[in-house]
Amino acid sequence: MTAEPGGDPAGPLPLVVVPGMLCDADLWSEVVFPEGHPVRHVELTEPDIGAMADDLLSSVSGPFVAVGLSLGAIVAFEALRRSPGRFRGLCVMSTNAGAPRSEQYAAWRALDGLIADDRFADVVEQTLPGMFPVPRPADAAAERYRRMAYAVGPRAARAQLAAQATRQDATDALRTARCPAVVLSGERDALCPPEFHRTIAGAVAGAELREVPGAGHLLPWQSPSAVSTALLDLLARARETPRPAIPTHTRPELPIS
Template sequence: MTATVLVPGMLCDADLWSGVELPDAVHAEITAPTITGMAEQVLAAVDGPFTLVGLSLGAIVGFEVVRLAPERVTALCAISTNAAAPTPEQRAGWRSMDERTASGGFEAVVRDDILPTMFAEPGHDDRFLGMARRVGPDTFRAQLAAQATRTDAFGVLASASCRVLTVCGSGDALCPVGFHRRIAEAVPDGRGRLRILPGAGHLLPIERPRVLAGLLNEWLNEH
């Protein structure tokens, strides 16, 4: 069976997926300071062809993996993400977070800037904060640097030969539904699909683990 490579979002580790049971799952780390470097980390995580499931920054890395090695990606699931190039406002925000983290403000950046955008429902803060602390400020700064190297991925999606599923929460404050609709529509020949989880926020594997696992397993079984 083809492996499923799980790629986490920024400040997340393998615990992100602990409630999402998928067959033959392999966890990839993204710690390089560029999107291309992260994509190379993912490609090195497993031999041969694989299905890639990425969340947020992990899905952005997934687009780059498809660009670098389209023959290896049999299917791509992009969760809670954005395929567009960064805006000036985003770049300014990342620079600010990097400067404050470098000055010892990692905990404040995580709590004040990032945590409020992660969930649509209460009760999950401690789990995210635990992941963020394990990832730590050095890797966080590398991930911020990588964000700044993002490019528009719609050309990659338009030429993709694999099936693409994009999944989002209707209450995602960071990556709204419209971002995901554009991703699904960019994939040719009807191979793009969109699923929206009502009331959910950004970190769907934590807020909706069973629902997400069900639709992913159904999608994988179609493959």
């Protein structure tokens, strides 16, 4: 992937923005990104978290602020593991830093099997309720999610499911962070409840934890003002934080399989 403008260490910090599974850049369409900072949206099309992290790291040159939701935040955790010195800020939301559980592996295999049987529409319908803070979202919100998921499509969805199975516990990686961080949690997120985010914030020195009342999993849609404010505050902190003098690119000792 070719690096986008905005990686000049002396210039405005770029924001590298990574969506969740079955999501694309429309997820962030109502978020007001801090003025003057380049924004680079990363697509999740590789079947491996490590390869997704490499896509994130190659999307810009130099230091950056990572912004990720759900699977996108997990990709940011792996990028942090590989290149902690490039992170000048970290904003994650609706996510989980823990290793996959056995029931998650089973669920991902079942969803992949549906797609293989040409039943992608069933996958979209099965995942839809978990995106919202109520069992049956309003028709307009549900239709908006369907449009986004269909735009991502079955091929990328299968790659994302395969990548989910390559996740590992990110706690050690989070402890390497030497940048300002904000962790956002939807009060009514059934997929990634607030306790997941308390664990994440506890692993990052100086991280700020913000719980959004009434919100579910898709925070940038359900509370775009909370995300916008968090980013504005994070960039202000990043400008005041000395840049760490540590290597800009490292690799994990063992590849993810």
